[in-house]
Amino acid sequence: MTSETDRFISSDPVRRRLRRLTRAERVEEAVAFIRQFAAESGHSARDTEQRIRDVRRSIRTTGSYWHSADELSFGARVAWRNHARCVGRLTWKSLQVNDCRMVADCDEVVEQTLTTLRQSFSGGKLRSAITIFAPATATSMPATFESAQIFRYAGYMLDDGAVIGDRLNIELTNVARRLGWTAPDVPSAFDLLPIIMRAPDGVRHAYSIPSDVRHEVPIRHKSLPALSNLDLRWYAVPVVTNMVLTIGGIDYPCAPFSGHYVVTEIASRSLIDPTRYGLLEPIARAFGFDPEEHDRSLWKDGALTELNRAVLDSFDAAGVTIADHHSVSDQYVAFAQLEHRAGRTPSGEWSWIVPPQAAAACPTFHLPMVNVNAVPNFYVSRHVDGADLAIDRTSLRDGKWRARYERLKRRWRHWRRRRDRIWQRA
Structure with a gap:
């Protein structure tokens, strides 16, 4: 990495939040995502391998690649499914995904976000929706929101x-x-x-x-x-704006997500x-x-x-739609059961999933949880929760030696990033 690039990154507060992936890591996540998309969407092996070749070529020549509309919608829904801090993921398949990657101007980003908000409000019957703007690349960054949510009280x-x-x-x-x-x-x-x-x-x-x-x-x-x-x-409506959506090695730092x-x-x-x-x-x-x-x-x-x-x-x-903590806890248990039946480990962070009110009276209180940190996912910053995100090898059913190799490789990458941060401070 050149010193000029280092100065460019250090001067951009949004870019400093993003995960730093090597080209090999980006290819690895991209290939894993394309295979997951194909497996869960029913695509043929021939089409999948051709898509993987195209993605590899694009990353090799440009450092990035472009998701198709179907890949983007699937990736956003799976990112919600994987996000360990959200209790209301039972309806992840119904997430409304708005592809606005060609919108870059600040005025247009705000207008499109408000348009989505008007549609998802639906007279008070709130629908979960996400509006995805341009991805971050080595040379470009979209307009982003400064606050954690659209609505903030002074x-x-x-x-x-x-x-x-x-x-x-x-x-x-x-x-x-x-x-x-x-x-x-x-x-x-x-x-x-x-x-x-x-x-x-x-x-x-x-x-x-x-x-x-x-x-x-x-x-x-x-x-x-x-x-x-x-x-x-x-x-009435929480619209989260400070989470980076990451899909197959590509980060979308402007992806406002509304729910209830x-x-x-x-x-x-x-x-x-x-x-x-x-x-x-x-x-x-x-x-x-x-x-x-x-x-x-x-x-x-x-x-x-x-x-x-x-x-x-x-x-x-x-x-206006609102959930009580007992009902949503029951929904999370149902979600976890469906994930187990699908052969996946449901990702959950206990302190976020268990409600702060009447905790022991909710079934989630007694439910074992593990944060798998699988990609696709949402994260706030690589310094907070982004650095631990990685491909979920348990869902790939790797053999013992492959799983051990992947663990060692991941530890080495974490060590290398910590070393680089220490050198930069020095």
């Missing part, structure tokens, strides 16, 4: 250190202000930030969210009206976590619990249960 740090809104988004709020966004004269805890994009040249742009996609649900409790005094609300919420994501985490809204005590008081009592009074448990009930009822009243 966080305001006051002079006395207090925070109004979402603590997670304090820095994002400052960025939005530098890009020209103006906060309301009287800031609230639930001010939606604009969409912030990073263009291929690194310049950031802010886009106002149109009113017709600003679907928010006010949180009310049917029998405990004091909760209304807190003016709680949450956006599990109630505990809002009621047991976002509104409660001290690093987010930290509203457990005021919510408990609204429900008639006394936070000053000893923990043995279980005031926290009671408040969380009532808040989960309020969020469920509020989304139902608004006609």
